[in-house]
Amino acid sequence: MRRVVITGLGVVTPIGSGWRNFWEALLAGKSGIGPVTSFDTSSFPVHIGAEVRDFVPEQYIHRQTPENLGRASQLAVAAALLALQDSEANLARYDRHRVGVSMGTTSGEPLFVERYNNIRKADGLKAIPGEMLPKYPCNVIPSNIAIEFELRGPNLMIPTACAAGNYAIGYGFDLIRAGRADLMLAGGADAFSRIPYMGFARLGAIARERCQPFDKNRQGMVPGEGAAVLVLESLEAAVRREAQVYAEVLGYGLSCDSHHMTAAHPQGDGAVRAMAMAIDESKVGIEDIDYISAHGTGTPTNDRAESIAVRALFGNRAGKVPMSSIKSMLGHTMGAASAIEAVACALALRTGMIPPTINYEEPDPECDLDYVPNQARETHPRVVLNNAYAFGGNNASLCLARYAV
Amino acid sequence: MHERIVITGAGVISCLGVGVEEFEGSLYSGASGVKPSELFGEHEITAEIRNFTPQQWLGNKGIRVLDRSARLLCVAVHQALCGSDLRLDDSGQGDPGLGMICGTMFGSLHSITSFDWSGLVEGPNYVNPMEFPNTVINSPAGQAAIKYKLRGINSTVCAGLASGLYALHCGAEFLRFGRARILLAGGMEELCEESVLGFGKSGLISPSGSLRPFGKNRDGTILGEGSALLVLEGEESAAARHAKPWMEISGFGCAHDAQSVSAFRVRAEGATASIQEALASAGIGPEQIGCIVSGASGSRTGDEMEVRALQNVFQDRLGKIVICAPKAAVGETMGASGAICALVAGIALRRQATPPTAGLMDGDTSLLLSKDPQPFDGEYALVTAFGCDGNNTSMVLRRWMQ
Numbered sequence: 004m005r006r007v008v009i010t011g012l013g014v015v016t017p018i019g020s021g022w023r024n025f026w027e028a029l030l031a032g033k034s035g036i037g038p039v040t041s042f043d044t045s046s047f048p049v050h051i052g053a054e055v056r057d058f059v060p061e062q063y064i065h066r067q068t069p070e071n072l073g074r075a076s077q078l079a080v081a082a083a084l085l086a087l088q089d090s091e092a093n094l095a096r097y098d099r100h101r102v103g104v105s106m107g108t109t110s111g112e113p114l115f116v117e118r119y120n121n122i123r124k125a126d127g128l129k130a131i132p133g134e135m136l137p138k139y140p141c142n143v144i145p146s147n148i149a150i151e152f153e154l155r156g157p158n159l160m161i162p163t164a165c166a167a168g169n170y171a172i173g174y175g176f177d178l179i180r181a182g183r184a185d186l187m188l189a190g191g192a193d194a195f196s197r198i199p200y201m202g203f204a205r206l207g208a209i210a211r212e213r214c215q216p217f218d219k220n221r222q223g224m225v226p227g228e229g230a231a232v233l234v235l236e237s238l239e240a241a242v243r244r245e246a247q248v249y250a251e252v253l254g255y256g257l258s259c260d261s262h263h264m265t266a267a268h269p270q271g272d273g274a275v276r277a278m279a280m281a282i283d284e285s286k287v288g289i290e291d292i293d294y295i296s297a298h299g300t301g302t303p304t305n306d307r308a309e310s311i312a313v314r315a316l317f318g319n320r321a322g323k324v325p326m327s328s329i330k331s332m333l334g335h336t337m338g339a340a341s342a343i344e345a346v347a348c349a350l351a352l353r354t355g356m357i358p359p360t361i362n363y364e365e366p367d368p369e370c371d372l373d374y375v376p377n378q379a380r381e382t383h384p385r386v387v388l389n390n391a392y393a394f395g396g397n398n399a400s401l402c403l404a405r406y407a408v
Numbered sequence: 409m410h411e412r413i414v415i416t417g418a419g420v421i422s423c424l425g426v427g428v429e430e431f432e433g434s435l436y437s438g439a440s441g442v443k444p445s446e447l448f449g450e451h452e453i454t455a456e457i458r459n460f461t462p463q464q465w466l467g468n469k470g471i472r473v474l475d476r477s478a479r480l481l482c483v484a485v486h487q488a489l490c491g492s493d494l495r496l497d498d499s500g501q502g503d504p505g506l507g508m509i510c511g512t513m514f515g516s517l518h519s520i521t522s523f524d525w526s527g528l529v530e531g532p533n534y535v536n537p538m539e540f541p542n543t544v545i546n547s548p549a550g551q552a553a554i555k556y557k558l559r560g561i562n563s564t565v566c567a568g569l570a571s572g573l574y575a576l577h578c579g580a581e582f583l584r585f586g587r588a589r590i591l592l593a594g595g596m597e598e599l600c601e602e603s604v605l606g607f608g609k610s611g612l613i614s615p616s617g618s619l620r621p622f623g624k625n626r627d628g629t630i631l632g633e634g635s636a637l638l639v640l641e642g643e644e645s646a647a648a649r650h651a652k653p654w655m656e657i658s659g660f661g662c663a664h665d666a667q668s669v670s671a672f673r674v675r676a677e678g679a680t681a682s683i684q685e686a687l688a689s690a691g692i693g694p695e696q697i698g699c700i701v702s703g704a705s706g707s708r709t710g711d712e713m714e715v716r717a718l719q720n721v722f723q724d725r726l727g728k729i730v731i732c733a734p735k736a737a738v739g740e741t742m743g744a745s746g747a748i749c750a751l752v753a754g755i756a757l758r759r760q761a762t763p764p765t766a767g768l769m770d771g772d773t774s775l776l777l778s779k780d781p782q783p784f785d786g787e788y789a790l791v792t793a794f795g796c797d798g799n800n801t802s803m804v805l806r807r808w809m810q
Contacts, residue, residue, distance in 0.1 A: 047532050067668075100663055100681055109544055111566075113520070119602065120525045128605060136606030137670035137797070140513050141545055142566040146797045149664045155678065158664040158799055159574055160566040162515065162545035170563060177581055198520065201527040202540035257587065259562035261502050261553040264473075264541035273559070276504060280587070394541055395550020397562050 007179045008406055010246040011090025011234030012346050013082040013190075017053035017227055017333055021085055026350050029358040030379040034332050036214060036225050041195050049209040053227030053334025054195050066151050073112030073138055076147040078230035078339075079192035083148045090234040090246060092186060094152060103156030103184045104145040105175040106232075107167025107191035108338035109393075111141025111160075113198045144192055148232075156184050165298075165335065166391035167191050168231065168342030169399035173255040175235045185240060191342035192230035199337065200226050206265070208302050214335075216299035216328035216360050217306050217374045219367035224300040227334030231342035233349070238406075249349040253287065253386070253402045256280025260396030267305055267392060271312025277398035278316050278388060285386075285402040289317055292324055292402075293384035294357050296344045297374075298392045299328025300335050309390065310370040325382060327360040327375035341391035345401060348387045352405040355383040412643040413580040414653035414808060417492020418751050419484040419592070422634030422738045423455045426465075427487050432755050436781055440737045440766035442619055442630050448604050453617035455632030455739025456599050470555065475542045477516040477598040478551040484635035485552045488592050492639040493651055505589030507560030508549055508637070509579045510596055511571030512743035515545035515564070518600035548596055560588045569703065569795035570662070571595050572636070572746025573803050577660040579640045589645050594747030596635035603742075607631055610670070614706055619740070621704035621733030621765060622711050622773040629705040632739020636747040638754075652808075655754045658692070658788065659804035661685025666798020672709040678800040679717035683790065686802035687721070690788065694722050697804075698786015699762050700731040701753040703793040705740045714794060715775070730782040731775050732762040746793035750803060753789035757807040760784060 014020060017035025018028040028035075038044075039052040055078065060069035063081035072080065083104075087094070094102065115135055122130050137143075142160040149158050157178055161170040168191030175189030203209050203226055210223035241248055258280065260273035267274065282289060298309055306328075314321040329347055330336075336343055351357045356379050363376035389401040420427065423441025424434035444450040446458055462479040463471060465486045474482065485508070488494075494506070519542035527535045541547055546564035553562045561582055567574045572595030579593030607613050607629075614620075614628035646653050663685065665678030673679075687694060700718070704711045718726050734752045735741075741748055756762045761781045768779050776782070787807050794800045 100685075103664075111545060113524075116517075116521050116524055119521065120528050123525070124528055131605060131609055133609035133611060134670075136603075136610045139606070140566060140568055140797070141515075142513075142568050142571075142797060142799065143669045146568075146664065146666055146669050146799070149798065150666050150668065155664050155681070157662050158567065159578075162564050162566055163562075164544045164546050174578070177585060181581070181584075197527065197532075198524050198543060201532040201535050202523070202537070202543060204532060205535050205537045206540060257507075257561045257563065258504065259507065259550075259553045259559055261557050261559045261562075264547065264550055264554065276559075284585075393546070394544045395546045395562060396553060397546060397550065 004180045005182060006238035007176050007235055007252045008238045008241050009233050009249045009349050010236055010241050011086040012249060012349060013086030013089060013232045014343055014346050015055055015078050015081045016229040016343055017055055022346060029329060029332060029347060030356055032359050032361045032377060036334050042197050047204050049204050049211055051225055052195060053225055055228055072147055074114055074194035075108060075112050075192045076144050079106060079144045080148055080151050082190060082230035082232040083188050086188060086232040086234050097186060099153060099155040101156050101185040102154045103187050104148045104154060104158050105171045105187055105189040106145045107161050107163060107171035108141050108144060109164045109193050110196055110199060111162060112139050113196035114194055115139040117197060148188060163397045164393035164395060165337055165340055166393035166397045166399040167338035168340060169389060169391040169401045172233060172345055172401060176252045179235050179237055187235040188232050189235055190232035191339040193228050193337035193339050195228035210301060213362050214301040214331050215362040216301040216331050217370040218363050219365040221301050221303060223302050225334035227336040229336040229339045229343055231339055231346050233345060248406045250352040250403045251406045253404050254281055254284030255401045258398045262396055265394055267308035269308060271308045271315060273396055273398040274309060274312035274392060275316050277400040281400040281402040287386050291386045292388050294351060294387040295324055295326035296348050296389045297326045297328040298390045299330055301330060307369045310372055313372060322372050325357055325373045325375045327358055329358050331361040341389060345389050348389050348403050351384055351387060352403060355381055357382050357384060411584060412656050413583050413640055414643050414646050414656045415638045415640060415754060416646050416651040416653055417488055417639035419487030419491060420636040420751055421480055421483045423457055423632055424738055428491060435737060435763040438764040438766055442739055448601060452604055453630055454599055455630055457633060473538060474551055475516050475519045477596060478548040480598055480635045481510060481548040481552045481596040482555055484637045485556050485592055488637045488639050502557030502559040504559040506558050507562055507588045507591050508558050509563045509565060509575040509591060509593040510549040511565050511575035512596050513566060513568050513571055514603055516542050516547050517602050519543055521602050567799045568797040569742060569745055570793045570799040570801040571743035573793045573801040576657060576750055580657045583640060583642050590641045592637040593640050594637035595744035597633055597742040597744045599631055599633040604631060618767060619706045619736050620767050621706050621736050622775055622777060623769060624772050626706045626708060626711060629707055629740040632741040634741050634744050636744055636751045655757055655805050655808050658806040659686040659690025662801045664798045669797045672713045672796045674709055674713050676713045676717040679713055679794045680720040682800040682802040683717060683721045686804045690804035692788060697729060697788050697790045698784045699756055699789050700729055701749045701789060701791045702731055702733045703745060703749055704733045705735045710796060727774055727776060729776060730762045730784045731777055733765045736766040749791045753791045753805045757789050
């Protein structure tokens, strides 16, 4: 089987677009969370979100009419363009049937559902326009990337909610590893929408002021939006074309809690199994893991369950492995989250720096690990784990390693 | 990595019945579920599941929180587990090696829309928090995992009309990589007012209310609903638990060729490439295909594209290969359709006869379609699933032989 490496990174996030801006902001501990602007929150109990502001789709979308695409597709195409440019892969030299797209999402293109209901409320069902439906199914996101860059290979959406980015990267990894594709664009995308915002608000899961993962006084998560795309290819191909290599994908693990639709298993059953499978498949040991990018949403139960799971698997070593949550800065970008976090992991491996958990003030006795509080740290990690958990009890952990020539 | 992936059972619910036996009986009798709708009024023609009473399989406990899409999927899981000697887990422990991959196009679209509607009309503080979990696209698979204690991989995949075949392919890959021992893989789609209205508005539904795949006067499709799951495992796993394989997944091909997300590519580059790749990965030539189970659904351009792709691959032999188009009887079940067609292919391989294609008129086509079952002699079946969003998939299934 072929070794798989990451050779291009593209992100569109609430703290900046393009990996250089993004990384600089992450290491500086900059927050992308602010008052929601995309809809009126006056009837909500909470008002903050992590939106991608000043996004100009025309800057990124050239082969299609930007306004024909849903916002998640727009963000995704932008991230794909940035990733392709960053990889310096010359698509003209590829067999397009062997270049594919694999994306994850939580809500797909929910703004079409919102529009459907807005029209229904204002003018009745008769006024629903005919061109809306084909733009809605969530697989339009990878389809629109394929159309934009004329890619003819495998094209799949894996809508496994907030773990979807890791699933999609895993699928891309499998296709490259097995020799079924030569280049894969893999990642995740979600658009800011009132639908999940209403749901999380009603569950009382949204923080009022800021996102404080693992802090004793954490109040919840903050919904966000964004997209990330990683360029995956075989090590052999990357070396042949003298590509920059950010990191190697070693393996991943998937599991299901089969416990509760929205709450994590209290002992982290599925989370432990997903991490263990990822480590096992990667042929490394627990002692090799130098950094964990936490799912770390900032809700009381998620952060506790994740800390318990890491302690259960890592034992005495648990407190010695730094584990941070960049959701403290980015909010929870839903299906894009684990893809954006995978980009952060790749950059940590490449630059030697690990990003902090900001807003961390008071340790929680139930969360007793090293969360890299408030300051980025230079640790030169060699092997890292990227955790992602989702509604439906879906768990996905991805293992990445520094690539040294 | 090169282990053979076999199918040892299946579960299905559709307008043609629940469970493989009932489905097979209806299908081969030439029955069709395409009828005036009871759910959306008689002016709509659909292939819906009538008098759906999931309680008889799922019991009453916990069923209230399941929406229609989750109920359909759970019935298919129930059937698949019962029909493959996998005991329903009553120990409460669950099996970490048993998972599921669900293909779907819209997921729980009705729950998503209703939830938003309730927030819009009554205000965000009045939405029902119990209904929020059903607004994620993977909720049916998550709900089924909870109900049936499926603790292994749980994934949902969406590739439009190709979702079902993609789910089977992903399942086979996961097994080859050793990520699970047994996977229930296939697809699910519910009928709901939003999809019926949306498809109707977009001009894809047959105005004459008839679904005539490859028909000369075809004028669009008819929506259906249902779920089909195949029980996938490696040859060794099946042998270890003395499960009798039924067929194996020999090959899969996929190609994307859209220029927009709403138009078929009549030149059929992607469809052709997907069939060629499926044959190549099965290691066979077109002459070894015994029958074709087509995903044709009565679309003017879609069916034309499919004929062109089949001609490109089979050339002069095309008129000699028996072919069937099950959507004529079960409707366009979208994300479920690839899995339903794969199930039909498995049944056809076992019986060595394809089922009738309902609604066929004389002189409709030069393809070897028939209103009656058609016997054939062959080991391999080709299944096609092409969508107007550019996703084209093909799968080669083989009758099980040691």
